[in-house]
Amino acid sequence: MVxxxxxxPLDASLDGNDSPQRxxxxxxxxxxxxxxxxxxxxREFWRRVLPPLIGFALLIAVWxxxxxxxxTFPTPAKVFDAAAKLxxxxxxxxxxxxxxxxxNVLNSLERVGLGFGLAALVGIPLGFxxxxxxxxxxxxxxxxxxxKPVSPLAWLPIGLLVFKSANPAAIxxxxxxxxxxxxxxxAVGVQRVPQDYLNVARVLALSEWxxxxxxxxxxxxxxxxxxxxxxxxxxxxVIVAAEMLTGGVGIGFWVWDEWNNLNVAHIIIAIFVIxxxxxxxxxxxxxxxxxxxxx
Amino acid sequence: MARHDKPMLSIAGVGMTFPTKRGxxxxxxxxxxxxxxxxxxxxxxxxxxxxxxxxxxxxxxxTPTAGHLLLDDRELKGPGPDRGVxxxxxxxxxxxxxxxNVLLAVERVFGATESKEQLRQRAMATLELVGMxxxxxxxxxxxxGGMKQRVGIARALAMQPKMLLMDEPxxxxxxxxxxxxxxELMKIVATTGATVMMxxxxxxxxxxxxxxxxxxxxxxxATIGEVLRVDLPRPRNRVELAEDSRYVHYRKxxxxxxxxxxxxxxKVA
Numbered sequence: 286m287v288x289x290x291x292x293x294p295l296d297a298s299l300d301g302n303d304s305p306q307r308x309x310x311x312x313x314x315x316x317x318x319x320x321x322x323x324x325x326x327x328r329e330f331w332r333r334v335l336p337p338l339i340g341f342a343l344l345i346a347v348w349x350x351x352x353x354x355x356x357t358f359p360t361p362a363k364v365f366d367a368a369a370k371l372x373x374x375x376x377x378x379x380x381x382x383x384x385x386x387x388x389n390v391l392n393s394l395e396r397v398g399l400g401f402g403l404a405a406l407v408g409i410p411l412g413f414x415x416x417x418x419x420x421x422x423x424x425x426x427x428x429x430x431x432x433k434p435v436s437p438l439a440w441l442p443i444g445l446l447v448f449k450s451a452n453p454a455a456i457x458x459x460x461x462x463x464x465x466x467x468x469x470x471x472a473v474g475v476q477r478v479p480q481d482y483l484n485v486a487r488v489l490a491l492s493e494w495x496x497x498x499x500x501x502x503x504x505x506x507x508x509x510x511x512x513x514x515x516x517x518x519x520x521x522x523v524i525v526a527a528e529m530l531t532g533g534v535g536i537g538f539w540v541w542d543e544w545n546n547l548n549v550a551h552i553i554i555a556i557f558v559i560x561x562x563x564x565x566x567x568x569x570x571x572x573x574x575x576x577x578x579x580x
Numbered sequence: 581m582a583r584h585d586k587p588m589l590s591i592a593g594v595g596m597t598f599p600t601k602r603g604x605x606x607x608x609x610x611x612x613x614x615x616x617x618x619x620x621x622x623x624x625x626x627x628x629x630x631x632x633x634x635x636x637x638x639x640x641x642x643t644p645t646a647g648h649l650l651l652d653d654r655e656l657k658g659p660g661p662d663r664g665v666x667x668x669x670x671x672x673x674x675x676x677x678x679x680x681n682v683l684l685a686v687e688r689v690f691g692a693t694e695s696k697e698q699l700r701q702r703a704m705a706t707l708e709l710v711g712m713x714x715x716x717x718x719x720x721x722x723x724x725g726g727m728k729q730r731v732g733i734a735r736a737l738a739m740q741p742k743m744l745l746m747d748e749p750x751x752x753x754x755x756x757x758x759x760x761x762x763x764e765l766m767k768i769v770a771t772t773g774a775t776v777m778m779x780x781x782x783x784x785x786x787x788x789x790x791x792x793x794x795x796x797x798x799x800x801x802a803t804i805g806e807v808l809r810v811d812l813p814r815p816r817n818r819v820e821l822a823e824d825s826r827y828v829h830y831r832k833x834x835x836x837x838x839x840x841x842x843x844x845x846x847k848v849a
């Protein structure tokens with residue numbers, strides 16, 4: 286989308302021009318011709334920035350009012366102090382069970398990356414096959430329908446049984462839970478490739494490889510990336526639960542550890558960190574998806 | 581235009597029945613038509629008369645339930661690059677540039693025998709033929725509807741097909757763009773000697789472009805009603821033809837068929 290918006294006004298002005306006229310037109314485009322700087326629209330700026338700020342302020346105000354006289358639940362100020370201390374040294378190491386929050390987050394991200402990466406490696410090609418061939422679709426769809434709604438934690442014992450170790454079991458759980466959105470979205474995308482494009486493929490008698498790379502893949506890309514986005518979201522949801530059960534270094538384990546220490550301020554910090562990282566992952570993939578939009 | 585050698589395309593007793601939930605639907609019955617090399621044939625009829633169905637049969641996108649289609653004495657089985665198809669909605673791939681859209685077709689046909697550079701030259705030459713050299717690198721959404729259809733024509737022509745099959749290629753364009761593209765199509769056909777089958781519902785387009793106009797009866801169970809031979813000298817000029825008595829006569833013939841003799845067939849049947 287971004288590129289489309291960038292290109293169309295420039296190229297529209299070139300329409301119908303002959304090539305000799307085109308060269309100078311191009312060069313003025315290529316030169317860093319600074320567009321007249323539009324004055325900053327402050328009213329629009331506040332209209333966008335103010336509401337979210339008010340939202341956060343309200344949350345903190347309600348939280349502060351509710352915890353004013355509480356002895357167990359920390360106030361916003363206490364959590365802020367704890368956070369300042371925590372983020373001052375996020376990468377310390379005092380033995381396997383006491384490491385900085387940075388290490389915890391990175392360890393969780395590594396597990397998510399591994400589990401999700403494997404899921405993508407298996408799920409996307411499988412989605413293509415299921416979407417392309419009706420037989421495979423009929424064969425796989427009851428299995429998918431059956432396995433998809435299973436809670437992540439139900440898969441964990443299977444992983445522990447097979448891998449006999451906590452870390453691979455957590456990765457396995459991520460894998461099995463994040464494979465479905467990618468697989469299903471890819472398959473749906475393949476099935477929804479416009480008939481026009483498939484007719485083109487048939488009329489040109491393209492090989493199955495050319496069909497896959499030139500027609501299916503670009504056409505499916507938006508669906509696929511939606512699947513990837515959902516999968517990463519799921520993976521990040523699942524990791525906290527999985528790590529609570531398996532232990533080791535990771536944000537989920539950290540939450541559980543702090544609960545055992547009755548350090549509620551740290552749990553609240555963890556919640557914000559988990560939310561923030563999730564947001565970051567989502568944003569990353571959304572901006573990636575935008576590169577594949579063509580109108 | 582009358583030629584006496586063997587027909588290039590031979591449609592013999594072709595019928596097409598689609599299975600539907602309410603039982604079989606007969607779209608076409610007993611269609612027989614021969615086309616000579618270099619001939620321009622327009623299929624005209626009211627919507628739903630099966631003219632696109634017939635074109636799809638020739639394209640090989642569907643298989644007839646009765647009869648045979650022969651192209652150069654070989655039975656048509658499925659689509660192939662010997663028949664270039666121009667779709668009504670252009671059907672260019674939006675993620676490829678104009679050049680790459682054409683290259684896709686060129687690579688398929690000549691990829692095994694020619695170098696990358698030769699393929700490129702071939703694609704560019706065809707785009708030049710349709711007057712689109714200025715937009716090689718543009719994506720389809722960056723060019724106008726008329727330009728898209730030019731690229732669509734280039735894609736079909738670039739394969740050097742035996743036949744060009746056009747399914748209402750200018751139907752979605754405004755009248756002025758359509759006229760311009762019709763004129764250019766006439767030029768292209770004159771230079772390449774292409775054999776063209778074109779589906780249209782535009783009487784003027786049919787008379788202006790065709791050597792023969794195949795008029796189809798209304799569906800269901802549509803078939804060829806009449807075939808009109810258009811004996812107008814080429815090159816044809818739309819402005820001069822507008823007052824030509826033969827042109828007016830041919831036009832009247834088609835209109836007569838469409839609106840007098842075959843308007844209410846559905847209700848009668």
